[in-house]
Amino acid sequence: MDPASFSFAVIGMFLTCCKGYNILSDAYRAPSDAQDAARRVRIEGAVLAGWGEHFEIRQDLKEQQKDEKLRIYLMRGQTLHGVFDALCAISETFTDTRRLDMKYGVIFDYHRKGDRSPRISRDVQDLLDGRDRSRSPSPGELRRVDKMERKLRNYKTKMSLLEKCRWSLRGKDRVHNLIRDLRRYNDDLIRLCSWEAQSQINRGLPTLTLPHSKNFLDLHLMADAAEEAAQDKASPMVEGRRRIAEMARFKARVMTPFKVSNRFQARWRLLDQKDYVLLSTSGPSTLAASLRGQELVFVEWKSYLGNNHRADKLAEEQIHKLGDFLSVPHRPRDFRTLDCIGLFKDKSQDRYGVVYHLPDHLRNIPESTGSENRRIFKPSSLTDLIDNVDEVLDLGIRFNIAKKLMYSVIVLHTCGWQHKNIRPDNILFFSARPAASEKVKDYRKDIGRPFIMGYGLSRPDDIVAEQPEVHRQQREHPETPSRRLEQFELRKARVSRTDDGGSDDDDKKVSLNIYQHPDKIANPSRRFRHSFDIYSLGLVLLEIGLWQNLQKFDPGLWKDAYGFQKFVLTRLVPDLWGQCGSIYGGVVKECLTMKSNDLELADERHRRLAWSIAERLDMCVA
Numbered sequence: 007m008d009p010a011s012f013s014f015a016v017i018g019m020f021l022t023c024c025k026g027y028n029i030l031s032d033a034y035r036a037p038s039d040a041q042d043a044a045r046r047v048r049i050e051g052a053v054l055a056g057w058g059e060h061f062e063i064r065q066d067l068k069e070q071q072k073d074e075k076l077r078i079y080l081m082r083g084q085t086l087h088g089v090f091d092a093l094c095a096i097s098e099t100f101t102d103t104r105r106l107d108m109k110y111g112v113i114f115d116y117h118r119k120g121d122r123s124p125r126i127s128r129d130v131q132d133l134l135d136g137r138d139r140s141r142s143p144s145p146g147e148l149r150r151v152d153k154m155e156r157k158l159r160n161y162k163t164k165m166s167l168l169e170k171c172r173w174s175l176r177g178k179d180r181v182h183n184l185i186r187d188l189r190r191y192n193d194d195l196i197r198l199c200s201w202e203a204q205s206q207i208n209r210g211l212p213t214l215t216l217p218h219s220k221n222f223l224d225l226h227l228m229a230d231a232a233e234e235a236a237q238d239k240a241s242p243m244v245e246g247r248r249r250i251a252e253m254a255r256f257k258a259r260v261m262t263p264f265k266v267s268n269r270f271q272a273r274w275r276l277l278d279q280k281d282y283v284l285l286s287t288s289g290p291s292t293l294a295a296s297l298r299g300q301e302l303v304f305v306e307w308k309s310y311l312g313n314n315h316r317a318d319k320l321a322e323e324q325i326h327k328l329g330d331f332l333s334v335p336h337r338p339r340d341f342r343t344l345d346c347i348g349l350f351k352d353k354s355q356d357r358y359g360v361v362y363h364l365p366d367h368l369r370n371i372p373e374s375t376g377s378e379n380r381r382i383f384k385p386s387s388l389t390d391l392i393d394n395v396d397e398v399l400d401l402g403i404r405f406n407i408a409k410k411l412m413y414s415v416i417v418l419h420t421c422g423w424q425h426k427n428i429r430p431d432n433i434l435f436f437s438a439r440p441a442a443s444e445k446v447k448d449y450r451k452d453i454g455r456p457f458i459m460g461y462g463l464s465r466p467d468d469i470v471a472e473q474p475e476v477h478r479q480q481r482e483h484p485e486t487p488s489r490r491l492e493q494f495e496l497r498k499a500r501v502s503r504t505d506d507g508g509s510d511d512d513d514k515k516v517s518l519n520i521y522q523h524p525d526k527i528a529n530p531s532r533r534f535r536h537s538f539d540i541y542s543l544g545l546v547l548l549e550i551g552l553w554q555n556l557q558k559f560d561p562g563l564w565k566d567a568y569g570f571q572k573f574v575l576t577r578l579v580p581d582l583w584g585q586c587g588s589i590y591g592g593v594v595k596e597c598l599t600m601k602s603n604d605l606e607l608a609d610e611r612h613r614r615l616a617w618s619i620a621e622r623l624d625m626c627v628a
Contacts, residue, residue: 012090013073013080015154019093020058022158024065025165026100027051030112030173040174043181045224045231049250050185052215053192053243054096056207057199059214059614060621085198092195094157099187101164111180114171189235196242206624208246209413210617212253212338213420217613220422225258252338257421259334275333275348277361282350290431290460293383294361301369302383304344304362308462311356325349325358328464331423332360340413341421342457360461365452367439382437386451388430388546389555398553399453401586401628407456408547408590412620414458415543419536419613422467425458426534428542429521430549432460467536520556521545524567525602536612537602540619544597548578551586551594574598590626593619 031048058065061076080086099105106112175181196204219225232251236244282303286292291306308325312318332346344362351358363369368383391399411433418425438452519527523538549556556574564570575598582591596619600612 012086012154013077015158016076016080016089016093017063017073018158019090019097019161020054020063021065022161022165023054023093023096023100024051024058025169026097027054029100029165029168040178040181042227042231043175043178043185045228046185046235047188049215049228049232049235049247050188050192052211052250053196053207053246055214056211056246057192057195059210059618060199060203060207062618079199088198089195090154092191092198094161095191095194096188097161097165099184099191101161101168103168106184107176109180110184111176111178112173112184113176114168114173189238189241193241193243202624204242205245206621208243208249210621211243211246212250213416213613213617215250216254216257216420217422217610219254219257220261222258222261222263225254225261229254229258249338252336253417253420256334256336256338256341259336260331260421260423277348277350279350279352279359282359282361287355290462294359302364303347304364304385305359306362306459306462307352307355307357307359309355309357317356322358324465327466328461329358329360331464331466332362332461338417338421340410341417342410342414342455343459343461344457362459365436365455368436385434385436385457388433388435388456388549389557391435391451391453392430392549392553392555403453404550404553404586405590405623405626405628406454408550408626409620409623410456411458411543411546412616412623415539416613416616416620418458419467419539419616423464424467424534424536425461425539425542426463426465427460427521428458428539428546429460430546430555432458433546434459465534520567520570522567523602524571527567535602536616537600540597540600540612540616544594544600545574547590547594547597548574548582551582551590552578554578571598587626589622593623593626 027047027050031044031051055065061079063073063076080089103114106114196207199207216225216228219228229251232247232254235241236247236251238244241247281297282294282305283297284292284294284305291304294303294305295301296303308328310317310321310325312321326349329346329349332343333348337343344364347361347363349358349360364383386394415425415428434457435451435453435455436457438450438455521542523541526532526534526538545556556578559573564573575595579591579595579598582594596615600615
């Protein structure tokens with residue numbers, strides 16, 4: 007069989023295996039006493055999905071399959087037949103109903119909605135009874151059909167029949183054998199990949215497992231299942247399962263209802279503004295001296311005024327949610343933001359101050375030293391570095407910054423939040439940990455540790471699809487609380503301040519926010535999507551690659567947001583190929599051309615695409 011036909015057979019078998027995983031992991035199809043087994047199957051299904059995403063195999067049949075990467079991979083020695091055999095083993099596990107019953111205690115029953123006594127077709131009845139007529143093809147058929155293609159067709163037929171059935175458990179003890187065998191087959195498949203591929207699949211596993219999980223109890227149980235699966239130290243996916251447990255536990259804390267969180271765990275604290283001496287009262291952020299803790303802290307401001315310039319209770323609730331999110335302890339390792347202490351209310355300026363700890367090594371410096379050398383505590387933004395560092399940073403350092411920013415945004419989206427204001431001014435760098443002989447005044451910025459800040463516009467991710475009726479009601483009742491909050495956020499997102507001041511004069515100095523997605527600027531009523539954050543991040547990656555400040559270009563070169571997007575894609579992005587290589591240039595271009603729509607599945611597709619972009623970004627080395 008030629009490589010093209012073989013890759014086609016592997017893709018078909020992969021999609022068949024995914025159907026099997028979906029049947030057993032679907033929470034709505036699983037009986038109540040089998041929910042734990044369904045969660046464990048879902049984790050193993052994510053491992054297989056991660057393998058497919060790595061080789062750019064699309065589970066959505068409407069998307070065009072790209073098999074170039076898979077075809078090159080399959081030409082490596084024993085990989086050719088090893089991959090197909092591993093996928094066949096998974097398909098056989100799902101479609102052999104007799105073994106499912108006798109060995110694993112999984113029983114399939116035919117079910118037709120609304121019909122208690124359905125007439126079972128002969129094919130379904132034969133499958134449920136263990137009689138598989140496809141195992142005995144005619145001699146003529148054997149000569150006409152290739153062996154692999156025949157296997158693929160048989161598994162597809164049986165899987166389509168099983169999709170019409172419901173399953174139940176006969177004894178919970180035996181289902182652990184099913185999880186163990188599926189894990190072993192998945193591990194065999196992953197071991198055939200290179201070490202780099204295994205690392206990338208491990209890192210992206212939470213993105214494929216957790217986005218649809220919203221219930222905090224289910225997330226805790228998912229974390230327990232992942233931790234148990236991670237006990238197998240010999241598995242090549244042990245790191246990925248640990249990441250699922252870590253991310254699921256964090257997201258569970260994020261999704262915990264407010265009343266429950268107040269009862270069972272401490273979250274954000276309402277601080278007293280009198281306990282903090284602000285070093286500056288203007289700008290979006292400042293340093294402050296804590297009178298109680300005898301340390302310097304970092305403060306970001308978030309206004310609670312509505313469109314009528316009056317206090318908005320809904321805006322305050324949104325700020326409390328933000329404080330609740332940022333105060334969740336034990337964050338994932340890729341989530342690059344400072345530790346939040348709590349909030350205080352600045353009534354004189356109609357705003358809240360979100361208070362953060364500085365990085366650990368800066369917290370240990372005596373406060374008296376800080377008063378004499380305040381500059382070592384003050385962070386520098388990415389914009390500051392680009393404008394003030396005379397020499398372009400080493401390409402490897404710039405790649406490292408880009409990778410950390412990309413994975414941090416992916417973690418944020420996976421946990422159910424959107425940033426909504428990603429820009430170089432909000433990428434901060436603090437002073438590095440000094441050497442033993444280095445004096446305090448000689449501290450340098452830690453370029454390898456970027457922090458994404460500027461959460462003033464952030465909000466939880468509403469993945470519910472917008473219905474036409476909702477749009478009609480919002481048009482008829484534009485003053486609803488949700489509409490006021492949305493318009494309040496949109497007004498702040500569409501403008502950028504020309505300097506760091508916070509006076510009324512600055513409100514008049516309004517310019518186009520070039521880091522916002524043009525679709526959002528053109529239609530402010532659109533719900534914010536993950537693709538908008540990725541677009542903003544793409545512009546940040548462009549600045550990192552070229553080491554140029556986009557805000558320094560003449561605004562007369564474009565008329566509107568779409569004109570700026572065209573200017574960037576035609577005039578600036580091509581330069582990345584020469585300075586940073588084709589992979590980095592392709593990553594930035596894909597971030598800037600990611601399509602946006604208001605469908606519920608769009609965010610799921612964008613999450614997967616973002617992970618695919620991060621994978622390619624990992625390949626950038628210098």
